[in-house]
Amino acid sequence: MIFAVTTAACKKEQVRAGGPPPAVPVTVAKSELQAVPTDIRAVGSVEPYSTVQVKSLVAGPLMKVLFAEGSDVKAGDLLFEIDPRQYREALRQAQGAVKRDEAQLRQAEANLGRDQAQLKNADADAARYAELVNEKIVSRSQYDQYKTNADALRESVRADQAAIETARATLETDRAAVERAKLDLSYCEIRSPLSGRTGNLLVNVGNLVKANGDTALVVINQISPIFVSFGVPQQQFDAVRRSSQGRRLPVMAKLQDGDRKSAQGRLSVIDNTIDATTGTIRLKAVFENADRLLWPGRFVDVSMTLGTIENAVVVPSEAVQSGQKGLFIYVVKPDQTVDLRMVKTGPAVNGKLVIESGIANGETVVTDGQLLLRPGAAVKAVSGVKTGEQGS
Template identity: 40%
Template sequence: MKPFWIVFVVLVAAAGGGYYWWNHQAAAKSQGTEASEKAEGKAKGRKGRGGPVSVRTITPKRQPMPVLIDAVGTVESQHSVAVHPQVSGVLTAVRFKEGDYVKKGQVLFEIDPRPMRAAVEQSQAAVRRDEAQLAQARAQEERLRSLVDKDYITRQEYDVAATSAKSLEATVNANRAALDQAQLHLAYSRIVAPISGRTGSLGVRAGNLVSAGTGGSPLVVINSTRPILVAIPVPQRHLDDVRKQWGSLDLKVEIAADRGEQTLVEGRLIFIDNAVNPATGTILLKAEVPNEKEQLWPGQFLAARIVLRIEPDAMVLPEGAIQPGQEGPFVFVAADGRARVKDVVVDRQIGEQVVIAQGLEGNERIIIEVPPTLAANSPVVLAGESGRGKGKGKGKGKVNAESAPAGAPSGASEPATQEAAKTEERQ
């Protein structure tokens, strides 16, 4: 019986191994077929999409561009005055509204004038009394002078009369000064605007007792706004350029609400500080702006742009052509049917235009509107190319292309299309 069971086990094992081998071969064949179909579909899909990426290019422009200094400026008043009363008394009237624009000499406040008017009248009475006494003393001095010359009276009697006249004269002068002071205090009961400008919030209302002097809070603060100043701290490396240009002409300063936005007003540079701030490494400049429409307000932070000069032949590219990189900005250049990477040095940006300092010759075809999938050495075809392939993906399309003018999308060249076709064949 043992040989029988041995033969039976061998036969079962052989059958199981054959079944497993047959299943494995079928699965492998099925997977190979699917992979082949997918690969063929992908290849056909790539051929259907055309392979190379279609791009638009321009050549760098040469044009005049301003040389600028961009900074953040702070608006400040040319004159700021805190109005304090110069006499004490009860505030009876406020002749303006908070925030009004007032002119120099305009009445702002009134203090009860009755005490000051009484003081004026008292001083006037004292002056009249002393003037009458002085007239009498002078007349007495004249009579005694003629008598002393004839020795009818003693010299001492005459000297007493002369001294009395001089004393009364001094008293009259003192009373006149007191009268002037009283009249001045009466004038101070009407508080007028010392400058033209915009008023702030009121520090006191009518009916309150105010005291002369500057110890307390001001009645109101007036800031001049026409014209107005913009304080602009700039890095010290710009100091030489600013001084050279400022010495030969007025430097224009453009003021905007934020960098890149439309210019609100223009002014001119009027001040360069006499020392660099050692804590920040900046030099303070100030520009004067007419501000007739009061677009600038004291305390505002604004974008300031100082126009140093005009560079007559700057190399310019649109902002979209510049790509950020870990080692600095770069551009894609279409050359030999490929997207080549070229590092550039950006000097400045003005609006949507970028001035290139280094990295380009000026005749390159710079790719603009860069597709997100574009990478270094990717095959590209210039927008506007068209071609027909012969055969099943092996034909070489023949293209006629013309060069685009500087700054406009360019056409394609025949070698670029042939290179793209070869790439497609290899895929």
């Protein structure tokens, strides 16, 4: 039980003549065991999960804008239309070139077939005349004429084969031009690469858009899920790394406005270096943010739970005082006198402090009236108004 005391009553007791020093009225509380979460607190900033600057991959007049500024869009939604006429014409030209190349290829193949047939006949004539020359039936000059004709047709066949290879290469080049023209034509329709929220429209209808220009048409932020980025001192890095092994640490982000609404997330990224200028390491937590509570650029109070201290000794925060030698607490002994204990404190939670050393479970500590105490002073627990709230 916690009791209250008045300074006025204390002063009246002190002025009484004779007898032992009067007992000092104080409020007290019992130390107790609790399971205390160990938290790291910081100020963080909300960042989009991903950001895309939407630009055009082709040049031309901007014909249509098919979304409202500041609206939600889904991946694949049509956002802009660029004038497609010049790209349709380029596609038709490329398709015409392909048809021309196909015709040239067929012509080259027909020439090859004709010359191969002629070569076969010329080879047969040359073979017959070779036998006739051996039998002295025809002259050598007649044989040479047929052999030369066969050799010429053989070279024609080689030329036809080269023409076919050239036609096939040209055909492949023009087919690639068709695919490129189709791709350029598809770029005239600019679609959202992700689901998110659009910002302000940066280029209006009627403007000439450059291919991959310096200015984006619109910026899209993905805000569900969303990141909260925050830094922690390098002294806490080892504790964060140990606690995050095999699990994702819970993180709470609380708004800094009057409502103090909060969102729950998980630690997702530990930066790969410590900032030498600030001595901190950057962390990122991811939040589902289905209710859009968190907004890019907003500052939030971050609390990350590393674990839980089981059976921790806790006392009210007001029981811990600061002196020249450090932190101390007045402990009420069974004879109703006080003992000054130097203590080492741990984390704070819900108005209470963890006492790592100096206090045991179940001991009575003074929570108000410490200014009138010294080691060995007699005290009495008093209910009522706290010290300083009532006059003499």
